[in-house]
Amino acid sequence: TARPCMLISSSVALDFVLIGRTSAFLLLHQARAERFFRSDHTNNWAVLVCTSRFWFNYRHVANTLSVYRSVKRLGIPDSHIVLMLADDMACNHRNPKPATVFSHKNMELNVYGDDVEVDYRGYEVTVENFLRVLTGRLPPSTPRSKRLLSDDHSNILIYLTGHGGNGFLKFQDSEEISNVELADAFEQMWQKRRYNELLFIIDTCQGASMYERFYSPNLMALASSQVGEDSLSHQPDLAIGVHLMDRYTFYLLEFLEDIHPASQANMNDLFKVCPKSQCVSTPGHRTDLFQRDPGSVLITDFFGSVRKVEITMETINLTVPGIPLERFGGEPHTETALAYVDQLPVAQIIHQKPKQKDWHPPDGFILGLWTLILLVFFRTYGIKHLKHIF
Amino acid sequence: MTARHPRTPAPLLVIGQRFLTQLLIGQRPRRTGSLWPSFHSRWPRWKWVSFLFILPRRRRSPRPQSGMKVRPVLSDPEKQRGRSAAVAIAALVIAAGIPLWWKTTETYRAWLPAARISELEALQLELRVEVEVVFARGTLSPEQQKKVPASRMREQTYESCCKSKSLCLVEADHALHTLTETSCGSVVIYIIPEASALLPQDMRVYVGRSRTALLRSQVASVVGAGLPEVLAALDPQMEQVLQTMSFNHQDVTAALTDRLRPGLSTRDSLADSMRAFKSSPGYEITFSLLNPDPKHHQLHWDVEAALDAYIYPLLHKMAPVANFSVDSQILYYAVLGVNPRYDASASAYTLSADSLAHVINPVEARLGSNAASSNPVLNFLLYVPDSLHSPLIIRNDQKQEVASNAFHSPRWGGIMVYNVDGAYGNDTQFPVDIAIDMSRVMGVFLSQLRLMLGFQQTGAPPGFVLEAAGREGVAEWELDRLLWSRSVENVATASASITSLAQLLDQIANIVINDNIAQQVASAVTALQAAVAELEAGNLALALEHSREAISASERAFFDPSLLHLLYFPDDQKFAIYIPLFLPMCVPILLSLLKIFREVQQHRAEKRAKRD
Numbered sequence A: 001t002a003r004p005c006m007l008i009s010s011s012v013a014l015d016f017v018l019i020g021r022t023s024a025f026l027l028l029h030q031a032r033a034e035r036f037f038r039s040d041h042t043n044n045w046a047v048l049v050c051t052s053r054f055w056f057n058y059r060h061v062a063n064t065l066s067v068y069r070s071v072k073r074l075g076i077p078d079s080h081i082v083l084m085l086a087d088d089m090a091c092n093h094r095n096p097k098p099a100t101v102f103s104h105k106n107m108e109l110n111v112y113g114d115d116v117e118v119d120y121r122g123y124e125v126t127v128e129n130f131l132r133v134l135t136g137r138l139p140p141s142t143p144r145s146k147r148l149l150s151d152d153h154s155n156i157l158i159y160l161t162g163h164g165g166n167g168f169l170k171f172q173d174s175e176e177i178s179n180v181e182l183a184d185a186f187e188q189m190w191q192k193r194r195y196n197e198l199l200f201i202i203d204t205c206q207g208a209s210m211y212e213r214f215y216s217p218n219l220m221a222l223a224s225s226q227v228g229e230d231s232l233s234h235q236p237d238l239a240i241g242v243h244l245m246d247r248y249t250f251y252l253l254e255f256l257e258d259i260h261p262a263s264q265a266n267m268n269d270l271f272k273v274c275p276k277s278q279c280v281s282t283p284g285h286r287t288d289l290f291q292r293d294p295g296s297v298l299i300t301d302f303f304g305s306v307r308k309v310e311i312t313m314e315t316i317n318l319t320v321p322g323i324p325l326e327r328f329g330g331e332p333h334t335e336t337a338l339a340y341v342d343q344l345p346v347a348q349i350i351h352q353k354p355k356q357k358d359w360h361p362p363d364g365f366i367l368g369l370w371t372l373i374l375l376v377f378f379r380t381y382g383i384k385h386l387k388h389i390f
Numbered sequence B: 001m002t003a004r005h006p007r008t009p010a011p012l013l014v015i016g017q018r019f020l021t022q023l024l025i026g027q028r029p030r031r032t033g034s035l036w037p038s039f040h041s042r043w044p045r046w047k048w049v050s051f052l053f054i055l056p057r058r059r060r061s062p063r064p065q066s067g068m069k070v071r072p073v074l075s076d077p078e079k080q081r082g083r084s085a086a087v088a089i090a091a092l093v094i095a096a097g098i099p100l101w102w103k104t105t106e107t108y109r110a111w112l113p114a115a116r117i118s119e120l121e122a123l124q125l126e127l128r129v130e131v132e133v134v135f136a137r138g139t140l141s142p143e144q145q146k147k148v149p150a151s152r153m154r155e156q157t158y159e160s161c162c163k164s165k166s167l168c169l170v171e172a173d174h175a176l177h178t179l180t181e182t183s184c185g186s187v188v189i190y191i192i193p194e195a196s197a198l199l200p201q202d203m204r205v206y207v208g209r210s211r212t213a214l215l216r217s218q219v220a221s222v223v224g225a226g227l228p229e230v231l232a233a234l235d236p237q238m239e240q241v242l243q244t245m246s247f248n249h250q251d252v253t254a255a256l257t258d259r260l261r262p263g264l265s266t267r268d269s270l271a272d273s274m275r276a277f278k279s280s281p282g283y284e285i286t287f288s289l290l291n292p293d294p295k296h297h298q299l300h301w302d303v304e305a306a307l308d309a310y311i312y313p314l315l316h317k318m319a320p321v322a323n324f325s326v327d328s329q330i331l332y333y334a335v336l337g338v339n340p341r342y343d344a345s346a347s348a349y350t351l352s353a354d355s356l357a358h359v360i361n362p363v364e365a366r367l368g369s370n371a372a373s374s375n376p377v378l379n380f381l382l383y384v385p386d387s388l389h390s391p392l393i394i395r396n397d398q399k400q401e402v403a404s405n406a407f408h409s410p411r412w413g414g415i416m417v418y419n420v421d422g423a424y425g426n427d428t429q430f431p432v433d434i435a436i437d438m439s440r441v442m443g444v445f446l447s448q449l450r451l452m453l454g455f456q457q458t459g460a461p462p463g464f465v466l467e468a469a470g471r472e473g474v475a476e477w478e479l480d481r482l483l484w485s486r487s488v489e490n491v492a493t494a495s496a497s498i499t500s501l502a503q504l505l506d507q508i509a510n511i512v513i514n515d516n517i518a519q520q521v522a523s524a525v526t527a528l529q530a531a532v533a534e535l536e537a538g539n540l541a542l543a544l545e546h547s548r549e550a551i552s553a554s555e556r557a558f559f560d561p562s563l564l565h566l567l568y569f570p571d572d573q574k575f576a577i578y579i580p581l582f583l584p585m586c587v588p589i590l591l592s593l594l595k596i597f598r599e600v601q602q603h604r605a606e607k608r609a610k611r612d
Helices: A004-015 A021-038 A055-073 A126-137 A179-191 A207-211 A247-257 A266-271 A364-381 A382-387 B009-024 B036-041 B044-052 B076-102 B114-121 B143-146 B165-179 B225-243 B249-255 B265-273 B303-317 B360-364 B437-451 B476-507 B515-537 B542-556 B570-611
Strands: A043-050 A083-087 A154-161 A168-171 A175-178 A197-203 A219-223 A283-284 B129-134 B187-192 B206-208 B213-215 B282-291 B296-301 B325-333 B342-344 B347-351 B377-383 B393-394 B408-411 B413-417 B432-434 B465-466
Touching: A004 A055, A043 A055, A043 A126, A043 B213, A055 A083, A055 A247, A083 A126, A126 A175, A175 A179, A179 A207, A179 B476, A197 A247, A207 A283, A219 A266, A219 B476, B076 B129, B076 B265, B114 B476, B114 B515, B143 B282, B143 B408, B165 B206, B165 B213, B187 B225, B206 B225, B213 B225, B225 B476, B249 B265, B249 B476, B282 B296, B282 B303, B282 B393, B282 B437, B303 B347, B303 B432, B342 B437, B377 B437, B413 B437, B476 B515, B476 B542
Parallel strands: A043 A083, A043 A154, A154 A197, A197 A219, B129 B187, B187 B213, B206 B465, B282 B325, B282 B377, B296 B432, B347 B393, B377 B413
Antiparallel strands: A168 A175, A219 A283, B206 B213, B342 B347, B408 B413
């Protein structure tokens, strides 16, 4: 569970001076009101995109799945996550451990898990679909899980990874999205107030070029490398045979594993993730379009989903007074116990005791085999040995 | 050795030719073997003649010395023909080619009413409320009564016998409501004399369940004071009544938050706008019963009857605002995400206010939603704690028990904890059949639903009494209040959509504008203007209808799947596409035109020189 006492006292210390215990309650109430308004969002969304296919781009899928795992662990439900994976690594023919995607070498952490919900998979991950998800211009037949149904009080996290260059990001090895298109898409989202605040993280080569052209308000962007630098991968695993993660996302995952839903870590800590000594490339960030001070923005404002909650004070009196709570049905019914039909004969599958098989006389194959052996023997050594048998 | 002619071909070629000629003549010794018949049957002698055309032959004419260019000498008519051909081709390219290329690479853009859209940017809203003021007997002196124009006078008598004080007021209100016909959005204020016993002493205004208000007149009937002065004196009180019953400045600014700068709305209205859902054509409401302990509790809830009795009346009243779809479900083995703490003093398990925020997320993963629609979902959860953690009470910040034992989350829904430990003792046979008291549950859910739908928890001004809505769910003036703010919000959102769509289509010249989009935009603009006109006239119901039409048309136009901006071409890509196509064609044409031009100039210069 959370640590509520620490939470209240820290926010109180931020805003008010704690004078005495009697006045503390009034201050607590105001502190809660302050916390309600510190961030304007009521729900969280995440759009996580991996844009490369082929087995040797395993690390991009692992990047995206590790961010997915963190985001789910911190509370965002699957209905609020749009996960786009351009290729299927877990069930790839070359995966020596099927149904797993590892992020640490020696197979320490399986980020695929049991509970993955991929919304756009394989060839559905295209620039067109990505822009349609962002702007909301999807055909009417699109199901709810494939839509970004955010409103003006949603905080959205967008994570892109793949191969990129100066001003573009490559999708599926066949098309690219440019930074101008991305900036225009965000502007259209702002025009329709489809987000309250947006955090954009990109882990590609020359990733900083992708956020250069943003011009809409309330955007914060992080990139794994500057223009002219390459983002490097982290560790290869010798059993799987490919690089498992990119450096920036590896250290980002390490940072996020320490965050829990009640954590007070803020964006300044996120900017310090993966310095040049660890990442070899220089991560960059952009906060000029963001209205709040990054030091006051919690990590869980974007990565988690901490709901604002109010106690229901008013109720409507619908009861006719005087009628007590009644028990349904007087005597207990005797019903036959329901059981599942024995569809899986477990006893036959799991051999705990070898079943006693009936003896059958040897059938044709064994008879023929022995006849052949005898014939060869007597042919080689002569029929006269037969008298030793009979 | 004889001196060889310098242009004798090389020895290999000689051998090859000699071999061929001998083959042709047929004097070469033939080799026996299997290859003979096939080779020679495939290549009979007469076929070898064709090689003579491929092999290099000696020139007939002498090779000219290097350095001397030989230009084909053309005669004048040929030159003239060449010139006219070049000019004709250039003319064809310029006159027919360029317009054809332009036309075929044009994007289809249907016509949009740009002038009317630019008018929408500077939209001025005027909201008019129809108020009917009725003076009861005894509030006006006879002279003032005479001053009232005849058309406004109405003699109505109303007699009732009041059994008790509190019921009297409700009955009076109900009877008054039947007297006058009130349309949607209008308000009727009854001025009653100061000495009247209908209202208690400290109460100045009573607002009933329909659109009527009783106002205690505080103007002493002074002899000689005219009607205008009386009305002027009543103005501030009437304005207060209207602000409570219809709309006030905060409501309107909260509804216009899309188009206003942030910081103009107050904290309370911001909290209200954050709590209630934005205007949407439909909502989905889901009622869920969470039973974590089916081995001990066998719960029965008659949710259909409860919905019919308590929720559907409210939703029917809200039909002009939006469509609602309601469903219900029961979830077994669904647990809360937090561990409640045992409080020995209350001998109950408690959930503190801060841990409530972490309750919702684990549960939400288990709740389903209708995959076919993209309408916002309201979830109302009824959680019956398991027998090990019963009873479970919610404590607020001041560590006090919450009467309703429920909490809600803005724009999401509400959760109520229903304790059933009182229904059975320790020695009953499990599982115990328990019927849930739906009226208590629906009382809480109804109030939460009202908050989510936008009926604000307005604090009544001092001296006001607002009659509680009771079983109907919502009073008519509360609904009117919601309709006012919804119409304004719809008009603001629709105009914002249309203007930003027009701006987007202007900026990006490559987007195709289909006919259906143009039609949607036109109908949205028409509906918007109609809505604004109706708001000015005071017809709230019509205004809301037009504003709903406007917002649905504008959303459909803005979110049309064909308006995809995948058409950004950087300049170097444009050059890369056009240059290989047009350069090989245009360069010869241009050069030939230049050449013709230069020849004409030269000819003219010669002519001038000849003349001179």
